[in-house]
Amino acid sequence: MSHASPTLRFAGETIALERGQTVLEALEARGVAVPSSCRAGACQSCTMRAVSGELPSESQAGLSPAKRALGHFLACVCRPAGDLEVASLGDAAELSATIVEVRRTSGAVLLVRLRTASPLDYRPGQFITLLRPDGLARPYSIASVPALDGPSELHLHVRHYPGGAMSGWLAGVREGVEVSLRGPFGECFYVAEDRDAPLLLVGSGTGLAPLYGIARDALAGGHRGPITLLYGARRAEDLYLREELALLAAEHDNLELIASALEVGEAVDVDGRALDVIALERAPADFSRGLRVFLCGAPALVNGLRRQLFMAGASMRSIFADAFLPSAPATGPSSV
Numbered sequence: 001m002s003h004a005s006p007t008l009r010f011a012g013e014t015i016a017l018e019r020g021q022t023v024l025e026a027l028e029a030r031g032v033a034v035p036s037s038c039r040a041g042a043c044q045s046c047t048m049r050a051v052s053g054e055l056p057s058e059s060q061a062g063l064s065p066a067k068r069a070l071g072h073f074l075a076c077v078c079r080p081a082g083d084l085e086v087a088s089l090g091d092a093a094e095l096s097a098t099i100v101e102v103r104r105t106s107g108a109v110l111l112v113r114l115r116t117a118s119p120l121d122y123r124p125g126q127f128i129t130l131l132r133p134d135g136l137a138r139p140y141s142i143a144s145v146p147a148l149d150g151p152s153e154l155h156l157h158v159r160h161y162p163g164g165a166m167s168g169w170l171a172g173v174r175e176g177v178e179v180s181l182r183g184p185f186g187e188c189f190y191v192a193e194d195r196d197a198p199l200l201l202v203g204s205g206t207g208l209a210p211l212y213g214i215a216r217d218a219l220a221g222g223h224r225g226p227i228t229l230l231y232g233a234r235r236a237e238d239l240y241l242r243e244e245l246a247l248l249a250a251e252h253d254n255l256e257l258i259a260s261a262l263e264v265g266e267a268v269d270v271d272g273r274a275l276d277v278i279a280l281e282r283a284p285a286d287f288s289r290g291l292r293v294f295l296c297g298a299p300a301l302v303n304g305l306r307r308q309l310f311m312a313g314a315s316m317r318s319i320f321a322d323a324f325l326p327s328a329p330a331t332g333p334s335s336v
């Protein structure tokens with residue numbers, strides 16, 4: 001008995017799927033440019049919508065119940081077992097924006113300010129996919145807060161990698177250049193369900209971007225519980241935004257800042273221990289008080305600490321995390 005290979009329908013075309021092929025690979029092989037980045041089911045840049053057919057459960061792993069109900073799925077990890085019709089999320093999900101300012105900090109971080117053509121409905125700490133005019137796509141977390149910075153302002157913190165396709169371009173871009181955005185994505189944001197619960201925010205490098213947004217959002221929303229922001233970099237001079245953070249802590253008694261760097265240099269107020277060591281020392285005392293933990297930045301820290309906190313007794317539902325996975329090289333025409 002021969003089994004016909006499943007087919008994929010997209011924009012009126014029918015594509016025969018090869019064994020084990022993902023929806024993303026099949027579309028790219030047809031010349032369809034699908035924004036993508038991590039190709040491992042994490043960054044959600046390649047989110048699409050199923051119109052008919054059955055989705056493999058792993059293609060919806062990590063999506064919220066609401067998104068699953070809408071048929072959203074991740075094309076990079078979707079290997080259909082039967083016929084499937086899919087659509088992109090639609091034009092409404094893409095928005096044009098202007099680069100208003102790119103400011104370099106004392107270290108390797110660029111503070112990027114964008115103005116969107118119309119207000120973007122997002123939560124601080126979520127991320128967008130930034131698309132360069134030629135289609136190059138990378139996810140970045142949102143540090144701004146709509147109620148404080150304006151509904152059409154987006155602030156990103158981008159680490160400049162020498163030779164980095166997007167970050168290198170941003171380091172030299174002219175102000176006024178138009179880009180596009182997709183999103184927002186992700187569920188690493190503050191929800192005002194218990195204003196007295198302790199919050200622990202832990203991030204390395206530009207992992208501070210979403211945490212800065214989450215902290216300002218929580219404080220602006222009247223969060224009363226203690227908020228500990230534990231942020232780190234390899235070297236003390238790479239700890240950016242320190243003045244803004246000190247100002248925020250001076251205005252809010254319930255915000256505690258702990259800066260950590262393995263190479264502390266002359267910075268006497270910087271803890272010389274690793275972030276996970278400090279986090280594991282402090283978090284367990286608050287587990288029974290409804291602690292919520294937000295982890296962002298280097299994948300090794302985020303994934304390692306999530307596991308360690310769980311082993312120490314935290315519930316997975318109380319941990320919100322975004323690991324900044326580097327982009328994998330693509331195989332098709334959207335290989336940007």
Ligand SMILES: Cc1cc2nc3c(=O)[nH]c(=O)nc-3n(C[C@H](O)[C@H](O)[C@H](O)COP(=O)(O)OP(=O)(O)OC[C@H]3O[C@@H](n4cnc5c(N)ncnc54)[C@H](O)[C@@H]3O)c2cc1C
Nearest residue numbers: 043139140141158159161164165166167206324325326327
């Ligand atoms: C959900 C999510 C949110 C993210 N949010 C942010 C954010 O707020 N700020 C931010 O700066 N980045 C963030 N990233 C990472 C970002 O999307 C890019 O991967 C990063 O900016 C590098 O892109 P690039 O095009 O400049 O470099 P690429 O051209 O993709 O890479 C070029 C070279 O740069 C180096 N490089 C790139 N990424 C890394 C890395 N992670 N670690 C070590 N070396 C690397 C490598 O040598 C690589 O070969 C996020 C990623 C994810 C998945």
